[in-house]
Amino acid sequence: MAHFLSSIGLMPSDEEDSKAGYLLATFSDLHQVAAASALVAGGAFYAYRRPEPVQEASPTALGPRSHTTVSAATNLEEIPDAVRKALIVEQGQLFTSVIPNDEPISKETDDYGRKVLEMMTPEQVTQRLRTNEESYLVGRGRGVVRYDVVQIPSNDPIEDDHAEKIVEVPQDVAATQDGTASSDWMFWGVFDGHAGWTTSAKLRQVLISFVARELNETYRSALTNPAMTFPTAESVDEAIKKGFVRLDNEIIHDSVSKVMKAQSKRVAAELLAPALSGSCALLSFYDSKSKLLRVACTGDSRAVLGRRGTSGKWTATPLSVDQTGGNAEEDARLRREHPGEKYVTMNGRILGGLEPSRAFGDAVYKWSKETQDKVNSSYFGRTPSKYLKTPPYVTAEPVVTTTKVMPEKGDFVVMATDGLWEMLTNEEVVGLVGQWLDTQSKHPGSAPGGQNSWLKSWFSTQKAALPIEHSDTGPDAGGQRAPIRQQQWGVTASSDDRFVVEDKNAATHLVRNALGGKDQDMISALLTLPSPYSRRYRDDLTVEVIFFGEGEETGKVELNNEASASAGVEGVKAKL
Structure with missing residues (x-):
């Protein structure tokens, strides 16, 4: 046969x-x-x-x-x-x-x-895609109505991580220029680990706390100044940067001091792991009182804003820039900081090795050679680059952007590790979420209060394949790299008809279409291939979609059962 x-x-x-x-x-x-x-x-x-x-x-x-x-x-x-x-x-x-x-x-x-x-069969593919999906309905009446998240591993264990937190700000901190009080600070973070999972796990555990602590001090300081009722934009940005840098100093430098003091290989294994691996970090901070969204980017994960244009379609606006050795601005910065070092970047990589120019951990690009020799001789480490001369070459200090969000217009933000952006352009991602919203708006939720009622007022039915306004400057302007996987897989970038809507979770919807959409053979092949071999064809994927709107005031953050794998699982609680 x-x-x-x-x-x-x-x-x-x-x-x-x-x-x-x-x-x-x-x-x-x-x-x-x-x-x-x-x-x-x-x-x-x-x-x-x-x-x-x-x-x-x-x-x-x-x-x-x-x-x-x-x-x-x-x-x-x-x-x-x-x-x-x-x-x-x-x-x-x-x-x-x-x-x-x-x-x-x-x-x-x-x-x-x-x-x-x-x-894998199509049924197994769907099961795999939805294994780690989560969705939360935010009924706090303060500008955010829902957020969806999903993860698909390629490495084993997955090296990506994520964290979300909503903080109700005390009145003595939240007072603003208009004299009103009480607001929410909302945080969403995606962390793209490399050379291991320990650094991204550390970020999941403590990065939001480090940043929130600095913000708290900045806001309180502004309130004690009779001439101010609200901190300056520059001081808020500096607080976020300080939180990032302080955590990285703890990971990189405090860990060595503690290990040398403890003289214990067990302690060294625990404390040095986050320093020797590394992670990019993308953190969004939304102040519901000011309606300002700040995006802090360290590395090459990316955030993109979706907003309705005058035509009724969506526009895609990048809120971050991919920070790599191949980025012209990052390359120029590194050459200014390390004059005369020919190989500070080589082939788009730091010292010819690491691609992200900003990251947590990655101690071999930050420790002096003396420190590396000391750690290696007494405990363990990684071999430093032969081009190492004047470290640090990599910083955890983020670039922070600020955007005025319009909940009344149904803005949304997609945050994702670079595994997604290797597969889809900014415009494809925003257009896919718009396509998903169009489909969901036709099927309002049947749960008490109507889970999808917030969709009705800000989406009109679109007949086009993707409801996206294309930029005159190209689909991905502003420093981002083009999707390399489309060329690798032989995908025709302009072919919108390859997409499909099958998932209730917006993040899962994006991942399904990134991996093949209607092409069942492609998506099945990409998910069938096991780790570590899958890593040559796709990266770990972590995707968050945050929906802004004027939702109902219930005071709760609830698990969205129809778009969460953990729905009905005993002991699973909504996040705050």
């Missing part, structure tokens, strides 16, 4: 990953399925052929997918009625195949030495 193979256009990245550095290797410990017996030439997206001698796979990346073609010599009657899909990995290329349902899962390789994995 003939088996048929179809290339899905996925090619591994040519260069080592910017953070974890994984390489696609030969599969050796995987649960394998039986053979598919023909290899398709790399040029076509779907090309069915009769079994033929195995051919050498093309080493070059696949171009844009061609239309479906079927060889005239193919006997379509030979395709079995009951089949399962398989994923084949050969020389860095991924292919899909079909195998009969009754064929046993027994071989390590197929007849030609290729490694084969059984593909």
